[in-house]
Amino acid sequence: MLLFVKLLAPVLAGGLAGAVTMYGVVSSQTSTPDNNPANQQILTYGD
Amino acid sequence: MRGEGRWRGLLLDGWPLLLAVLLTLPLLTRTGHPLARDLVFVPHQPWTDATLGLGGSAPRAVPLDAAVSLLTAHLLDGGMVARVSIPLILAVAGWGAHRLVCDLGLVARLASGGLAVWNPYVVERLALGQWALLTAYAALPWLVVAAHRYRESGAIRDLGATTGWLALASLTPTGGVMGGVAAAIAGFGRASSGVRLLLVVLALQLPWLVLSFLGSASLTSDPDGVPAFAADAEGPGGPLTALFGLGGVWDSRSVPGSREGWWTVAGAVVAVLALVAGWRGLRRVWGRPLFTRVVVLGGLGLALAALPVLPGGEALLTSIVERVPGGGLARDSQKFLAPYVVLVVAALAATVDRVAQRAATVGPELVAAVALVAVPLPLLLVPDGTSLVWKTVDPVHYPSGFDAVAEVIDGNDRTVVTLPWRSYRAFSWGHGLVSSDPAVRWFDTDVLVSDELAVGSRTISGESPRAAALGADLVRLPVAAALRAHGVRWALVYRDDPDAGSLDLDGLRVVYEDDDMMLLETPGATAGPPSVSAARRGAALASYGVAGVVALAGILAANWRRRNAPRDRATLL
Structure with missing residues (x-):
C-alpha cells in the first residue's frame, strides 16, 4: 500500500495525464478530413 | 512564511x-x-x-x-x-x-x-x-x-x-x-x-x-x-x-x-x-x-x-x-x-x-x-x-493598398462601399479564415458594408435599412447606377474575392489599383452620407x-x- 501511494500513484497519474494529452493532441491534428478543405473557399460567417 | x-x-x-x-x-x-x-x-x-x-x-x-x-x-x-x-x-x-x-x-x-x-x-x-x-x-x-x-x-x-x-x-x-x-x-x-x-x-x-x-x-x-x-x-x-x-x-x-x-x-x-x-x-x-x-x-x-x-x-x-x-x-x-x-x-x-x-x-x-x-x-x-x-x-500583414486608399478617401465626408457585396471575406493575403471587413475600422469616412450574415445555407438579414436597400439595388442594377442612386462616391473592390471578376464596373473611374484592391469613383455621386443631427450626436456623447x-x-x-x-x-x- 505504502509503495503504491508513495511511488506508483504519482507515476501512474502523471503517465495517464501525459498519455491522454498526447493522444488527444496527435489524434486531433492527424485525422483525415472527409473533404479536402482547399477545394472550396469558405465565405460564410460560420456553419 | x-x-x-x-x-x-x-x-x-x-x-x-x-x-x-x-x-x-x-x-x-x-x-x-x-x-x-x-x-x-x-x-x-x-x-x-x-x-x-x-x-x-x-x-x-x-x-x-x-x-x-x-x-x-x-x-x-x-x-x-x-x-x-x-x-x-x-x-x-x-x-x-x-x-x-x-x-x-x-x-x-x-x-x-x-x-x-x-x-x-x-x-x-x-x-x-x-x-x-x-x-x-x-x-x-x-x-x-x-x-x-x-x-x-x-x-x-x-x-x-x-x-x-x-x-x-x-x-x-x-x-x-x-x-x-x-x-x-x-x-x-x-x-x-x-x-x-x-x-x-x-x-x-x-x-x-x-x-x-x-x-x-x-x-x-x-x-x-x-x-x-x-x-x-x-x-x-x-x-x-x-x-x-x-x-x-x-x-x-x-x-x-x-x-x-x-x-x-x-x-x-x-x-x-x-x-x-x-x-x-x-x-x-x-x-x-x-x-x-x-x-x-x-x-x-x-x-x-x-x-x-x-x-x-x-x-x-x-x-x-x-x-x-x-x-x-x-x-x-x-x-x-x-x-x-x-x-x-x-x-x-x-x-x-x-x-x-x-x-x-x-x-x-x-x-x-x-x-x-x-x-x-x-x-x-x-x-x-x-x-x-x-x-x-495569428496576425496578418495588411497590404499597403489600405493606406494608399485612405490617402484618397479619408476626411472628405463621402461614402465608400466595399465590393463584392458581402459582410465576411477571405483575403488571399490572410490565413484563409473569413473575417469581418477591416475597411470599416480603417477609414476616416463613412464605410457602408453588407450586414447580412451567411451561416451555413441560411442568410440572416442585417438591421441596417440603408445597407439592405443598397444590397438589393446592387443585385438589380449595374454597380455604377446602384452607387449613384444611393449617393455613394467610392467603391473599394477586393480583387482577390472570387466574385470580383463578375462585377460590372462600367461607368466607374479607377482612382487607385494594385494586385489586392481597386478604388473607383462614381461620377455624379455628390451626396454625402446621411447627416447626424446635433441632438443625436449630443445624446450619444452625453x-x-x-x-x-x-x-x-x-x-x-x-x-x-x-x-x-x-x-x-x-x-x-
Missing part, C-alpha cells in the same frame, strides 16, 4: 498567465495585426460616427469601438493593444477564478485558475474571434465578489469595485447585460444600496441603450438567426451534453477536433461530477447567500444557453428576437453560458480540494498525485485547444460621458482606501 506566500501567489497567478500566453502564442510571437473571424484590429482605428455607434449598423460594438479608437487613433498601434489585451483578459479570468475560491487549498485554486482560462467556452469563442465577450466573462468572478461585498457592507469602495468590473464587462451590449444581471443577483440586498447598484448598472448601459433607440438600424432582428445561432451538438449526446461540458457554440468551424467525439461526453461528465461533489464544499466556503446567488446565476446562464434546443424554446426566442426591441442580443444564446462556466470552475476547485484533503490524510505524495491530475485537467479536457485558436489569433464618469468614479472609489480585510486567506496544502 512571507516567502512561501509570495511563491504561492506567483504560482497561482503564473499558471493562468502561462495558459493564456500558450493559447495566444502566435499573436505574441509574430508581427502584424489579428484579422480572422470577429477578431479585427487595424493599426489605427479613427474616431468616427460609426465608432461612436452613430453609423447605420446595430450598435453591437458599443462602446468597444470607441474604447479601441481612443487607444489606437493617435496613441498606440492596434496590434500592440491586441497583444496586451487578449492574453491579459484570459489571465484575468483565471486570476478572478482562483480568488473566487480563495478559502480553498493551493491545488484546488490552481485547478480553478487553469480551467477558467482553458475550457471549451473560452477556446470556442476565441476561435470565433469574440475577445470582447471574453472580457465580460473574465470580469464575472471579480464582479460577483465585489457585488457580494457591497451587499454585505454597503460601502462605497465596494460599490466602486463593482462599478469598475461592470464597466469592463459592459464593453459590449451582451457583456453589459450579462454583467448587469450578475451584479444585480450577487449584490442586490438592502433597498437603499440596491437602488445605488441599479443606477450604476443602468448608467453603464446607457451608450448602447441610447444608440439603439436613436439609431437608424432596426431594433428587432431577423428571426432566422435563432436556429442559425442555437447551441449545437459537438459529438454524441446532443447540444445539452455539449452545454453541460462548457461548449456548444453554434459554429462547427470553431469546435476543436477533440470535442467532436466521445471526449465531449467525458467533459460533460467531469463538469456534472464537479458540481455534485463540490456542492457542499462551495456552500461551506462561500456561505449560503453567495452560494445561492452564484448557483442561480449559473443556472440562468445554462437555461438561456439551452433555451433554443429545449421544447418550445426556439419559438419563444424567435418571438423575442422578432418583437422585443434589442431581443436580437439573445439569438446567440450560448454566449450566456459564461456564468455557468464560472460556477463549474468553482465547483471543480471545491471537488479537487475535497479529494486533496482526503489524500493529505494518507501522505503528501498522494496530494502530489492529485495535483498531477487536477492542475493540468483543463489541458486534458481540451487537449487541442490551440488548434483553432492559433489560426484565429451617454458616453455619463457611463465614463460613473466608471471612472467607481475605479477611484475602489482604490481610494485599501481594504483592511485580508484578500487572500487560502490555506496551503
Whole structure:
C-alpha cells in the first residue's frame, strides 16, 4: 500500500495525464478530413 | 512564511498567465495585426460616427469601438493593444477564478485558475474571434465578489469595485447585460444600496441603450438567426451534453477536433461530477447567500444557453428576437453560458480540494498525485485547444493598398462601399479564415458594408435599412447606377474575392489599383452620407460621458482606501 501511494500513484497519474494529452493532441491534428478543405473557399460567417 | 506566500501567489497567478500566453502564442510571437473571424484590429482605428455607434449598423460594438479608437487613433498601434489585451483578459479570468475560491487549498485554486482560462467556452469563442465577450466573462468572478461585498457592507469602495468590473464587462451590449444581471443577483440586498447598484448598472448601459433607440438600424432582428445561432451538438449526446461540458457554440468551424467525439461526453461528465461533489464544499466556503446567488446565476446562464434546443424554446426566442426591441442580443444564446462556466470552475476547485484533503490524510505524495491530475485537467479536457485558436489569433500583414486608399478617401465626408457585396471575406493575403471587413475600422469616412450574415445555407438579414436597400439595388442594377442612386462616391473592390471578376464596373473611374484592391469613383455621386443631427450626436456623447464618469468614479472609489480585510486567506496544502 505504502509503495503504491508513495511511488506508483504519482507515476501512474502523471503517465495517464501525459498519455491522454498526447493522444488527444496527435489524434486531433492527424485525422483525415472527409473533404479536402482547399477545394472550396469558405465565405460564410460560420456553419 | 512571507516567502512561501509570495511563491504561492506567483504560482497561482503564473499558471493562468502561462495558459493564456500558450493559447495566444502566435499573436505574441509574430508581427502584424489579428484579422480572422470577429477578431479585427487595424493599426489605427479613427474616431468616427460609426465608432461612436452613430453609423447605420446595430450598435453591437458599443462602446468597444470607441474604447479601441481612443487607444489606437493617435496613441498606440492596434496590434500592440491586441497583444496586451487578449492574453491579459484570459489571465484575468483565471486570476478572478482562483480568488473566487480563495478559502480553498493551493491545488484546488490552481485547478480553478487553469480551467477558467482553458475550457471549451473560452477556446470556442476565441476561435470565433469574440475577445470582447471574453472580457465580460473574465470580469464575472471579480464582479460577483465585489457585488457580494457591497451587499454585505454597503460601502462605497465596494460599490466602486463593482462599478469598475461592470464597466469592463459592459464593453459590449451582451457583456453589459450579462454583467448587469450578475451584479444585480450577487449584490442586490438592502433597498437603499440596491437602488445605488441599479443606477450604476443602468448608467453603464446607457451608450448602447441610447444608440439603439436613436439609431437608424432596426431594433428587432431577423428571426432566422435563432436556429442559425442555437447551441449545437459537438459529438454524441446532443447540444445539452455539449452545454453541460462548457461548449456548444453554434459554429462547427470553431469546435476543436477533440470535442467532436466521445471526449465531449467525458467533459460533460467531469463538469456534472464537479458540481455534485463540490456542492457542499462551495456552500461551506462561500456561505449560503453567495452560494445561492452564484448557483442561480449559473443556472440562468445554462437555461438561456439551452433555451433554443429545449421544447418550445426556439419559438419563444424567435418571438423575442422578432418583437422585443434589442431581443436580437439573445439569438446567440450560448454566449450566456459564461456564468455557468464560472460556477463549474468553482465547483471543480471545491471537488479537487475535497479529494486533496482526503489524500493529505494518507501522505503528501498522494496530494502530489492529485495535483498531477487536477492542475493540468483543463489541458486534458481540451487537449487541442490551440488548434483553432492559433489560426484565429495569428496576425496578418495588411497590404499597403489600405493606406494608399485612405490617402484618397479619408476626411472628405463621402461614402465608400466595399465590393463584392458581402459582410465576411477571405483575403488571399490572410490565413484563409473569413473575417469581418477591416475597411470599416480603417477609414476616416463613412464605410457602408453588407450586414447580412451567411451561416451555413441560411442568410440572416442585417438591421441596417440603408445597407439592405443598397444590397438589393446592387443585385438589380449595374454597380455604377446602384452607387449613384444611393449617393455613394467610392467603391473599394477586393480583387482577390472570387466574385470580383463578375462585377460590372462600367461607368466607374479607377482612382487607385494594385494586385489586392481597386478604388473607383462614381461620377455624379455628390451626396454625402446621411447627416447626424446635433441632438443625436449630443445624446450619444452625453451617454458616453455619463457611463465614463460613473466608471471612472467607481475605479477611484475602489482604490481610494485599501481594504483592511485580508484578500487572500487560502490555506496551503
